Amino acid sequence: MAEYIVEPKSRQDIRDLTLMLRKFLGLENEKYFPITELLDVLAEIFDNFSYEIVENNELPFGTHADTNTLTGHIRIRESVYEGACNGNGRDRMTIAHEIGHYFTICFCGFKLERNFTNKKIKAYRDPEWQAKCFAGELLVPAHLMKGCSVGEIIEECGVSYDAAKIQYKKINSERSDAS
Ligand SMILES: [Zn+2]
DSSP, X not given: OOSEEEOOOOHHHHHHHHHHHHHHTTOTTXXXXXXXXXHHHHHHHOTTOEEEEEOTTSSOTXXXXXXXXXXXXXXXXXXXXXXXXXXXXXXXXXXXXXXXXXXXXXXXXXXXXXXXXXXXXXXXXXXXXXXXXXXXXXXXXXXXHTTOOXXXXXXXXXXXXXXXXXXXXXXXXXXXSOO
16 A cells, blocks of 8 residues: 555656656757766755665665655665666666656655555556656657667666566557556
């Protein structure tokens, strides 16, 4: 059960947001997004953003990174950060996911309210769904990768097979709603 619910945002809304960010950075034509560099750029631009590389045992077991949405502080396991620097797709996605939390909640202020009633919430109102969606859309830009194969997406965008397959389906299907 998700503890918080957020304003409904469709995949298209989030795709627009990632494209806006790419344009702002002058990266709209880059297939391979420099995700670790983005951490430094964000820290420079935004007063309410910071990140920290922590020892592998500083985060709870199984947690690769986390984001404090009140302070805009991201903590990343050392091994994940190094993996991302070396082009590991899963690690790159982990960092993009945390930045997704920052953008959808801290920066865009997608409305966040506590899910007091514990009701089951629709996927697109789940902050985890939004962060996941943001990460996929940021690393695999729809406008550049439409029509490319899963293999090309893995190679050129630096993402895992699983992530490439998901984005491939989203990009090449007609529907771009909250699914
Ligand atoms: Zn998350």
